[in-house]
Amino acid sequence: MNETAHILVIEDEVKLAALLHDYLVAANYRVSVLDSGAGASVWVRENTPSAILLDLMLPDKDGLSVCREIREFSSVPILIVTARVEEIDRLVGLELGADDYICKPFSPREVVARVKAVLRRSSLRNAGSGTALIAALELDEARFEIRVHGQRVVLTPVEFRLLKKLIAHPGQVFSRQQLINASYLDHRIVSDRTVDSHIKNLRHKLIAAGADAISSVYGVGYRLEWNADAAA
Structure with missing residues (x-):
């Protein structure tokens, strides 16, 4: 699964995006990076990634709006990334349809493990397990x-x-x-x-x-x- 899974990272912090990219590539994933929320849903519709790491604080369009737009047409696993722990309860309450939540600062290894877990759950559902x-x-x-x-x-x-x-x-x-x-x-x-x-x-x-x-x-x-x- 790792060899073919395509992960989209939507993150405007250049160094953090590069770090996530490198760790995910090292885990044998194919990785694309967007630094803005604008146009993200269109990109997802055209490229159908296997999972998305979505930062909330994005330029042009915030992560909440991006998540809502994607959920209108796709059930792709979405992992929300936020720097404020107190936001999480509110996010879940909004029923955005995200599959997991990761708080900054985080370990890149933890992110890779979370991605693996969410892909495994998605694979089980899609394969009929x-x-x-x-x-x-x-x-x-x-x-x-x-x-x-x-x-x-x-x-x-x-x-x-x-x-x-x-x-x-x-x-x-x-x-x-x-x-x-x-x-x-x-x-x-x-x-x-x-x-x-x-x-x-x-x-x-x-x-x-x-x-x-x-x-x-x-x-x-x-x-x-x-x-x-x-x-x-």
């Missing part, structure tokens, strides 16, 4: 139950809705507010700690059934991070 995930976690909406490789697991209605939201988009990070909106249909006011407690209970039930599938993203929220080895 996502059906293996759905098959391993069968949802029974009538009973608010799931089956993990055929093993019955009873969930509360809130736990079931949480899992349903996560399983619909494997690998995507969801903020606590997004999970609250998906889990409480009466729109009651619920604290982040309540969501954390439900996730903790849900995670314990899945692990007990042999599926360590939910991971937390510090300062952001949660995602379904399917481990094929653990699920086998």
Whole structure:
């Protein structure tokens, strides 16, 4: 996969863009670099990269606008890069459709690892391995139950809705507010700690059934991070 994957870096800091370029090339990726948000969506439409590293603070057009434009026609994996950690919750809340978030300053090796991970998740979905995930976690909406490789697991209605939201988009990070909106249909006011407690209970039930599938993203929220080895 690495030999053919084409990574687009949209970054206006010349030295940083060059650094990312060199590390990604060393990891056997093909890399293109844009230093402005203007025209980025047109470039993506014409060149169909495998993944995008997108800085938020860009000249001419900001990264948020670029992300929205790209999501109108493409599901290409997008990794948002930001220098302000406090922005992340807001970004997730906007449901821009980004696949991961990287905070500056960062290690270039970490960026390469994140790119590999997001490409792997994308490859699994596109190749149909996502059906293996759905098959391993069968949802029974009538009973608010799931089956993990055929093993019955009873969930509360809130736990079931949480899992349903996560399983619909494997690998995507969801903020606590997004999970609250998906889990409480009466729109009651619920604290982040309540969501954390439900996730903790849900995670314990899945692990007990042999599926360590939910991971937390510090300062952001949660995602379904399917481990094929653990699920086998």
